[in-house]
Amino acid sequence: MSQQVIRLIVTSDTHGHWLNQPDNPKASLFNTATCIKNLKAKEADVTLTIDLGDFIQGSSFATYLSQERQDGRVISRAMNAIGYDYQLIGNHEFNFGQDYRDQIIEDLNADLLVSNIIDDATGKPFLGKPYDLIEQNGIKIGIVGVTTSYIPNWELPAHYEGLRFEDAFESAKYYVEIVRDQVDVVILAYHGGFERDLVTKEPLEELTKENQGSEMLAGIEGVDVLLTGHQHRELNQQVGQTYVIQPGYAGEIVAEVEIELTDNQEISGINGTLHNTSQCEVNQAVKAVMEPEITDGNNWLNTVLGVAPLEQVTTSPIDARLNGHPFIELLNQIQFDETGADFSSVALVNNAFVNFHGEITNEILLKSYPFYNLIAKVNVTGNDLYEVMEFNLQYLEVNAQGNIHVNPEYVEPKPRHYNFDVYSGMTTTVDMTQPVGHRVTSIVDDRTGEKLDKNATYSVALSQYRAVGGGDFKWYGKEKIESISNIDIATLMKDALGNYTQEKWDYINSNYQHLKWDPKLDIADMGNL
CATH class of the missing domain: 3.90.780.10 (5'-Nucleotidase, C-terminal domain)
Known part of the structure; x- marks a missing residue:
């Protein structure tokens, strides 16, 4: 029986660490970029590269772009050079206001997946689309994107004016049910984490709905892979019907999920790997794309x-x-x-x-x-x-x-x-x-x-x-x-x-x-x- 392979390559919460990573100053997102390049070169019938959000804020370089340069589109150039297929919105995408965020997002080549952040005026997702259907080499894949709905509890009202945040669990469930019968594999991509221990099911935090990953695992049928972020955890395990991944933060980890299918497109196995990116070389091509901002930013930061x-x-x-x-x-x-x-x-x-x-x-x-x-x-x-x-x-x-x-x-x-x-x-x-x-x-x-x-x-x-x-x-x-x-x-x-x-x-x-x-x-x- 022949096997087909879907390869998912996932980052989350990279927080603009293009100059250095918090826990490893000698490495940066340029090492992450090489790791992604190497994984994309591996043989597969379908390869999808996904970032789960929180990518424009959180580092000294990101602050330089937003406050000194007031232009973060260099991040879009880098993400495009890496070649992401899908992008989610994280809570920190709202920190610098909507205009700053949107100028970056508008320059991205990746498809934006937003199911539960709704434009009050239209009643539709304020950017992008709630899900996508992919068909390659006879394989049908559905991917749904959702963001923690807890953003109004952290953010200034002016930064989300005209938007409402619908319950992440309810939105995910609604769109998974739409997608499920149309595809062979369902991927739920979530900028959020887990409110309960994945084994004992005991609460890990107050159940505020900031994180609803456990609720999704328990209450949504038919999710094959749940990609998560927000908590900066490193997770790689099967939980019931669903394979769960969370790739840390700052680009220190790139998650790889390999989904094997039989010749009649039934899943025969799912395996995940968390790759330490510090072992990869600096991606000079992506670095070149980010000039002159990288050099100018370094000079400014050393002032x-x-x-x-x-x-x-x-x-x-x-x-x-x-x-x-x-x-x-x-x-x-x-x-x-x-x-x-x-x-x-x-x-x-x-x-x-x-x-x-x-x-x-x-x-x-x-x-x-x-x-x-x-x-x-x-x-x-x-x-x-x-x-x-x-x-x-x-x-x-x-x-x-x-x-x-x-x-x-x-x-x-x-x-x-x-x-x-x-x-x-x-x-x-x-x-x-x-x-x-x-x-x-x-x-x-x-x-x-x-x-x-x-x-x-x-x-x-x-x-x-x-x-x-x-x-x-x-x-x-x-x-x-x-x-x-x-x-x-x-x-x-x-x-x-x-x-x-x-x-x-x-x-x-x-x-x-x-x-x-x-x-x-x-x-x-x-x-x-």
């Missing part, structure tokens, strides 16, 4: 902006989050200066803060704060802030040895350290020996030395992501936003390098501790967490 006389009191991320750090205080002071709020809150989003001292280049700054966030001023009650802090402290647990460590739910399946906020302008006393929800002993307004009045209203400076309730901070929301800055946090960081006086730097280096631990417990050794 020295100024000097930050911050003291490095610790290089431990968990120590910095729990006991404060001048870098975190710098961000809070920037937010205070921009908004005039009573309090300010920021998250330490990664470990690059350790390099933010001395001479600061664009690269150092954008690695330490890689996101495009405006600053919002929101109004909440004192009681809200008590509840926010209790929720915030769910990030932490006390282990059997009596030491504080990070709650494993914030580490696996996807690290979510960005969901622990450090507040300035108020001092919170915490008793970690108490049950969850009863750990906050008091919150004191540093200006008055008095405890917060639970019935009073206070203003808080937050990133736009947190201000709309991102991270499931339900106490914030669009309806509570008083104002939003016109300038993003990274740009204001540059201004601070030029404008802050030595007195201001001295204040930051001396006033960065805002949590009191009573009783004081040791912090467990958690490496770089």
